[in-house]
């Protein structure tokens with residue numbers, strides 16, 4: 001049995017004159033050790049689904065099991081105990097402004113003796129790289145540091161599961177990457193199962209191994225990250241993939257490009273705009289390094305015996321500058337060159 005199982009879950013919110021079907025017939029299995037992305041536009045039902053998983057929200061119908069135990073109808077102490085197994089962090093860090101960082105992190109440990117509390121706070125702050133911020137107040141921290149405090153607090157009861165509900169949405173790209181890197185590290189060192197709720201495929205692509213795409217309360221596709229990227233089954237999945245860096249050429253067409261075969265270059269094109277100039281990134285690195293830098297956890301493409309990676313970019317300037325940021329934070333330099341030079 002999977003660590004988290006949802007079966008035919010529905011959540012309805014009754015309004016005065018109508019009913020909102022926030023989650024419709026969702027069935028999902030999240031295995032221990034997964035970093036499971038749930039992506040969808042605003043209003044798709046992602047947060048409601050997250051609340052169902054940690055039973056802040058009781059489903060209208062269907063079943064929710066965590067760690068072999070059905071939690072759908074739990075209440076009182078049993079529910080509180082079960083919830084300790086699931087930490088959650090939000091976009092708004094929800095820190096207590098008048099308390100120090102140590103006091104914020106210690107909040108869930110309220111019934112522990114002081115010496116244990118202190119030890120545990122030290123462990124948690126070390127885990128998120130904020131050992132030196134024990135005595136400062138939230139307003140003295142950056143957004144990324146505040147999110148680290150929220151993550152430390154969420155891990156106070158040694159949960160097996162962490163839900164990140166748009167935890168990086170208020171952060172700049174560089175800080176987002178550092179938080180995602182932290183989540184990946186926690187996943188690996190603590191065997192923490194992570195449910196990453198987001199509207200950004202970039203975040204999913206950086207660390208997730210599986211993805212569910214949500215639309216209007218339904219999960220319209222759930223599969224491995226590779227399958228969603230290479231064979232998206234719905235238009236919505238395709239648009240999320242297109243919004244992000246498009247990798248299909250690197251998987252399927254690379255063998256058709258003998259002229260580029262021995263070069264260590266990364267070529268970026270604008271999707272749907274054949275007249276625009278491509279951007280060529282000189283990586284001066286092997287394909288494996290390039291792909292793992294760009295694509296975080298996708299080890300399987302390391303076996304592709306080529307020296308380059310072709311990626312299509314979305315045409316709009318906003319996405320382009322985001323991707324440029326993304327690349328430069330990884331130390332990848334790139335130059336925009338003329339189409340003619342492509343043939344060299």
Ligand code: ADP
Pocket residue numbers: 013020021022040041042043044045046047048049
């Ligand atoms: P997302 O996280 O994907 O943005 P939500 O799960 O927050 O989506 O919301 C899904 C739908 O359910 C939206 O139409 C939202 O307005 C509605 N909704 C969420 N929570 C409530 C609530 N407590 N009462 C009424 N409607 C709600």
